Structures are given as structure tokens and as C-alpha cells.
Amino acid sequence: MRLIESVPNFSEGRRLDVVERIVEEAKKIEGVWILDYSSDPDHNRSVITITGEPEAVEAALFNMTLKAKELIDLNNHSGEHPRMGATDVIPLVPVMNVTKEECIALSKKLGKRIGEELRIPVYLYEDSASTPERISLSNIRKGEFENFASKIASDQWKPDFGPSEIHPSAGVTAVGCREYLIAFNVNLGTNKIEIANKIAKSVRHISGGFRYVKALGFKLEDRDIVQISMNMTNYRKTPLFRVFEVIKSEAERHGVPIVGSEIVGLTPLQALVDVADHYLRLEKFTSSSILEKKVLDFIADKER
Amino acid sequence: MRLIESVPNFSEGRRLDVVERIVEEAKKIEGVWILDYSSDPDHNRSVITITGEPEAVEAALFNMTLKAKELIDLNNHSGEHPRMGATDVIPLVPVMNVTKEECIALSKKLGKRIGEELRIPVYLYEDSASTPERISLSNIRKGEFENFASKIASDQWKPDFGPSEIHPSAGVTAVGCREYLIAFNVNLGTNKIEIANKIAKSVRHISGGFRYVKALGFKLEDRDIVQISMNMTNYRKTPLFRVFEVIKSEAERHGVPIVGSEIVGLTPLQALVDVADHYLRLEKFTSSSILEKKVLDFIADKER
Known part of the structure; x- marks a missing residue:
């Protein structure tokens, strides 16, 4: 399909x-x-x-x-x-x-x-x-x-x-x-907005970061933590895991943990496959090894 | 669907x-x-x-x-x-x-x-x-x-x-x-089969490892490396990333790198989503946030 x-x-x-x-x-x-x-x-x-x-x-x-x-x-x-x-x-x-x-x-x-x-x-x-x-x-x-x-x-x-x-x-x-836009937020275990802002600057394109990242620091008042809120405008060229690892390294330097992250709305399957592929160091893996993806392809074949 | x-x-x-x-x-x-x-x-x-x-x-x-x-x-x-x-x-x-x-x-x-x-x-x-x-x-x-x-x-x-x-x-x-069986192999940057065997023992159920892992060491002669070849018999209860992390830690102890891994045959989407979820520390992510999964669900709805 x-x-x-x-x-x-x-x-x-x-x-x-x-x-x-x-x-x-x-x-x-x-x-x-x-x-x-x-x-x-x-x-x-x-x-x-x-x-x-x-x-x-x-x-x-x-x-x-x-x-x-x-x-x-x-x-x-x-x-x-x-x-x-x-x-x-x-x-x-x-x-x-x-x-x-x-x-x-x-x-x-x-x-x-x-x-x-x-x-x-x-x-x-x-x-x-x-x-x-x-x-x-x-x-x-x-x-x-x-x-x-x-x-x-x-x-x-x-x-x-x-x-x-x-x-x-x-x-x-x-x-x-255009490419699929993924709304990806990373939450830090601190309430210091200046740390979120600093890390946002380190990853976003406009301040010298990754080409396909827009980022801002935000306060999550109810949880008393801060968030780096991002638009990933090309997950193929600037993948989620790479940005996540930079944020992790920058946060460590401030002695702050990453407490969680979230994908707002939908994401294409491939963006997540790329994450699994990276961390598991998969060799030659493609999304056609995913059973559900195969079924989608079969369904389209049948319909043609 | x-x-x-x-x-x-x-x-x-x-x-x-x-x-x-x-x-x-x-x-x-x-x-x-x-x-x-x-x-x-x-x-x-x-x-x-x-x-x-x-x-x-x-x-x-x-x-x-x-x-x-x-x-x-x-x-x-x-x-x-x-x-x-x-x-x-x-x-x-x-x-x-x-x-x-x-x-x-x-x-x-x-x-x-x-x-x-x-x-x-x-x-x-x-x-x-x-x-x-x-x-x-x-x-x-x-x-x-x-x-x-x-x-x-x-x-x-x-x-x-x-x-x-x-x-x-x-x-x-x-x-x-029964649960879906995933064939998951991890390749080590050494040709010493005894290291692969030792690590296989550390993760497999029969030798004291994870409940849903069967594992053996193998030589990949053509690449002059060794492999830990596994059957993951319940990826929900013994997830891929957890076994991978133990193998990584054991390999480090032997001064050996993980050079790659492979999934042989098909895998259910959820097994990979669980990997991405773990490493990105996602909060409340479910596979229904994946666009292709939504389409599969829509198709089934339409057909009923």
C-alpha cells in the first residue's frame, strides 16, 4: 500500500x-x-x-x-x-x-x-x-x-x-x-527554565543545532518540571534518536535527568523503526520485516 | 484490524x-x-x-x-x-x-x-x-x-x-x-566462540538468564566474528532491549564491542515500538499513534 x-x-x-x-x-x-x-x-x-x-x-x-x-x-x-x-x-x-x-x-x-x-x-x-x-x-x-x-x-x-x-x-x-512533521517533546527533571532554554538552543537549527529541528523551552507548571518542545521537520535527515542523545548529554552536563519524552499526534512508522534500528544496531533491517507492514502491502495488492 | x-x-x-x-x-x-x-x-x-x-x-x-x-x-x-x-x-x-x-x-x-x-x-x-x-x-x-x-x-x-x-x-x-517468536541475533566484534557461549549462557533461561530467551553461541566464519543467536519466545515479558543491554554489558566486561544485530524473519510492530519507547523514555506512547497502524484499523472498520 x-x-x-x-x-x-x-x-x-x-x-x-x-x-x-x-x-x-x-x-x-x-x-x-x-x-x-x-x-x-x-x-x-x-x-x-x-x-x-x-x-x-x-x-x-x-x-x-x-x-x-x-x-x-x-x-x-x-x-x-x-x-x-x-x-x-x-x-x-x-x-x-x-x-x-x-x-x-x-x-x-x-x-x-x-x-x-x-x-x-x-x-x-x-x-x-x-x-x-x-x-x-x-x-x-x-x-x-x-x-x-x-x-x-x-x-x-x-x-x-x-x-x-x-x-x-x-x-x-x-x-x-514537505516531510512529515513530528512533534517531539523531552521532559527534564528540573524546574529551571533556563536549562531547558539552553538545551533547546543547542539542538535547534537557528542557534547552530540540527538542520531540521525547531525547539523551545517550556515550563510544565503542574508537574513542576521543564520541557524542550520540538518540531522535527525531517525525521529522515535529523532522526529522533540523534537529537535525544544530544539532549541527554547536555542535560547530564547540567546534572539533570531526562524524565520522559512524548510524541504529540501521529508519527510515521519509519521514525520509530529508525530509533529501534539505531539502539539495537540492527544490520540491514527494513520496515518490510514488520508483520503489520506486510499486511498493509498485501491489502493494497489485493485491491489492485 | x-x-x-x-x-x-x-x-x-x-x-x-x-x-x-x-x-x-x-x-x-x-x-x-x-x-x-x-x-x-x-x-x-x-x-x-x-x-x-x-x-x-x-x-x-x-x-x-x-x-x-x-x-x-x-x-x-x-x-x-x-x-x-x-x-x-x-x-x-x-x-x-x-x-x-x-x-x-x-x-x-x-x-x-x-x-x-x-x-x-x-x-x-x-x-x-x-x-x-x-x-x-x-x-x-x-x-x-x-x-x-x-x-x-x-x-x-x-x-x-x-x-x-x-x-x-x-x-x-x-x-x-503461544506468543510470537522473534529470532534475534547479536554479533560480537571477536572470533572467540567462548565469549559468545559465555554471554549466551548469561541471558538464556536454562542457565539462569531471562525466562523467555533461548540462546546459543555461533561462529560466523565468513565474517570472522561470533554471534549470540536467540529465540525470544515472549517479547512482551522479556523485551529485546533488556536482553540487548545485558549482552552489551557482558561484552564490555570482555572488552568486546557489539558490531550489529539482526531480526530474522518477521517481527510484530509492538516489539520494535517497545524498543523505541524504552530508549526515548516515551511517556504513555501506544502504537495507535503510528499512522500506518491507524490506517490498518480504519481499513478493518470499513470492511465490517
Whole structure:
């Protein structure tokens, strides 16, 4: 079985019936599963997590974008979170038996359909970006819906697909392939926030740490301990165990133990296999030696 | 999705067309997947590994036992491996979302059907055993097919299901629930077999080690190193990481490094999750936080 995950963001977090109708579009597609969805009324924004075979996920995302275009008018939208479209951003994430290249190809296929069939301008971002300045979503989104009519008119911001004019109510949409993001937190046996901050600095990219780690120190008031809260933005290139070992070594230097860790939300199987592989020093182990993984592959074979 | 694994052993390892026809019975059942099968002509015995939803696996095993009864006559069977039936033994192994109790109930249901419908006497063994002396398969099998006509006549060896007389051509069959067996080997950076033997002794049950470990030292001639080769007979109670850490500590004492390890064949997901959980010190992590596991559960929900 091949699996893609997508976490489309829609600019509606207050009218929950509208969100339901968008979710409904994904439910209709055979072979697409809704892992989670949540709405934030302050941000006036909803995030829906779906997974499935690439073709099924593509169909679901197209139909969700169509529905969002029908139901959301950005002229009447306000919220704390920056946004530029009814369907603001569609990240695509390869999970199982899908390469980055296949994921990028899928993002372009979907982007083209949204651009041409729905007449919504599409920007490719992250791994799918056509120019370096389009890698960053916030760079694309700068100016937001209100200023996009003029931004899109410049040569520099000609969209990758679709019309060269902003859609009057649905704005513009970003589509791109990126790695799976794992929310990984490590808890320290101390209540000194300065130690958590110091260790966070030692592992995060911006301060000289690992390329694919974002990290902050936090206080867990109820437990009277501190936490290094991380976004692991590419677990293949910056694996969990490596970051964990650096945190352990830094914590030791402060005479502080690691009391626990947590993965918030979901993780791809491979990220955990990599941890087991590292500590057990496995030779030539692949996830196809996992019984459940084999069953998933069989199921897909049968269905084809 | 609920998953059971079974590794039935059949007393035929030379006539491969017979083996194929038995395998065919499993293939016919929707929702049963054949993970592996192999025949040993010296043992004159074949081992078939299947998995699937409990009900489907039960149906496949019943049909395979029926087919083996039709095609195998133990009066004409010889081989190195001890045996007592055409279908010699049917182990059932809970893999995913199935408890030990449910697995035992399944073994009794299947045993009853084989006994009553196929008229083959059935002994429940391992976790399903009705008396302590029936826990061990080799204890049940003692005397083999040739001596079972008299053995079965004793009160002590009255079968759990089916007639109190041996089936004239298909013998008797053992059915039982046991834990998943993981073949786990650890390689040492030395060619001294005595070190491997010494460490094997330190971890294996029989010499005072872990309850669910069988271990032997081996030479890997081509790599000029030695290996501790293990059968982990209950990874839930004797987890891989704990045994690995003891081996590491013992090897250090001999000034020898662990250069690698391997899992031969398949492993249930949970055994690897337990390793990652241990080393990352995860708090309250369960395998339902794994995306692929969620998909498996969704697929089963849909099918019901």
C-alpha cells in the first residue's frame, strides 16, 4: 500500500457546519481516511488531516478545495492567523512507499487542476517550489488576501498554475510537498527554565543545532518540571534518536535527568523503526520485516 | 484490524505439489495472507506462515487440515523431524488487537471442529493446554505416530477434542496459542566462540538468564566474528532491549564491542515500538499513534 498524508488548512474556524461540509468531501472518497480535524475560532481557521493512496488523496483535496471555494468568501474573513485563500495551503507528505519525487509530481498535478479547473491561482511551495523564494510559505503569503491583487500582478509572483489574477472570493492557494512533521517533546527533571532554554538552543537549527529541528523551552507548571518542545521537520535527515542523545548529554552536563519524552499526534512508522534500528544496531533491517507492514502491502495488492 | 498469525506444520516436505495444494486452501480464504512457506525434504515437513483476521485464519486452518488429511498418510511417512499427525501442530499467535484469552478461545474452537468434523484427535498445548504436562509440544508428541494408538488409550492422554482413537492415516494434531517468536541475533566484534557461549549462557533461561530467551553461541566464519543467536519466545515479558543491554554489558566486561544485530524473519510492530519507547523514555506512547497502524484499523472498520 502507498500512503500520502495531507493537512489542508481552510480559512474557516467559526462556522462549523461549513467545516463539516468540507470534511464530508474527503469522507466521500473511497480509500481516504480522516485522521483528525480541528477548528480554531480565534484564528478562524481549520486544519484537516487525511491519509490514503495518493490518487484518492488528490481527488479528496480537489473536491475539498472546490467546496471551500463555494462556501468561503475571504472578503468577509477575519482572524488572527495570516491567510491568502479559502483553501490556504495544501501540504502533501509522503508516508509509505511513496518517494519525494512522486509526491512533488502529485502536488503539481493537483496544483494544475486547482488552477485550471477551479480558476484559483496556485503557488508551489517547499519541496515543490519553482524558485528559492517560493520555498517558504510565509514568504508567499506575505501581504495576505487583501494585498494579493497587486502582488500577483508582478512578474516575480506570477502563479505556477491558474489565472494571473486573484480569485475574487477564494484568493490563492499554496500546494507543496514537505516531510512529515513530528512533534517531539523531552521532559527534564528540573524546574529551571533556563536549562531547558539552553538545551533547546543547542539542538535547534537557528542557534547552530540540527538542520531540521525547531525547539523551545517550556515550563510544565503542574508537574513542576521543564520541557524542550520540538518540531522535527525531517525525521529522515535529523532522526529522533540523534537529537535525544544530544539532549541527554547536555542535560547530564547540567546534572539533570531526562524524565520522559512524548510524541504529540501521529508519527510515521519509519521514525520509530529508525530509533529501534539505531539502539539495537540492527544490520540491514527494513520496515518490510514488520508483520503489520506486510499486511498493509498485501491489502493494497489485493485491491489492485 | 485484528490480526492472528499461525504457522501450521505439515508432515510433507518432498511432494511439493501436495504442499501447494495445502497452501491453496489458505489462498482461497478472503482476508488471509500467506507470509511465507518452506519445505524441508530431510525433515519431510513443511511450515506455512499465514496471517489475517482471526475468523478467516480459523477457516483457512480448518480447510488446510482437511486437505492434509486427504493427501498425507503417516503410514508412508518418514523424516528426521518427530511428528504425530498429517497436520502435526497448529500454533496460533495473537499479533494485533487480539488478547491471549481470545486466541486461546479460538484455538479451542478450531480444535473442536478438527476433532468433531474431521475425526482427528486434538491436543491443546502451550497457553491453551488443559493440564501442565500438555504445555510442552514435545511431551505430547513423545512416541510419535507409530506409538500413538496405545498412548491415546491411556486416561492421561485422552485427547481434548475428537475421538479417543488415533486417525488411521492422519494421526493426531496439536493446537495451541503461544506468543510470537522473534529470532534475534547479536554479533560480537571477536572470533572467540567462548565469549559468545559465555554471554549466551548469561541471558538464556536454562542457565539462569531471562525466562523467555533461548540462546546459543555461533561462529560466523565468513565474517570472522561470533554471534549470540536467540529465540525470544515472549517479547512482551522479556523485551529485546533488556536482553540487548545485558549482552552489551557482558561484552564490555570482555572488552568486546557489539558490531550489529539482526531480526530474522518477521517481527510484530509492538516489539520494535517497545524498543523505541524504552530508549526515548516515551511517556504513555501506544502504537495507535503510528499512522500506518491507524490506517490498518480504519481499513478493518470499513470492511465490517
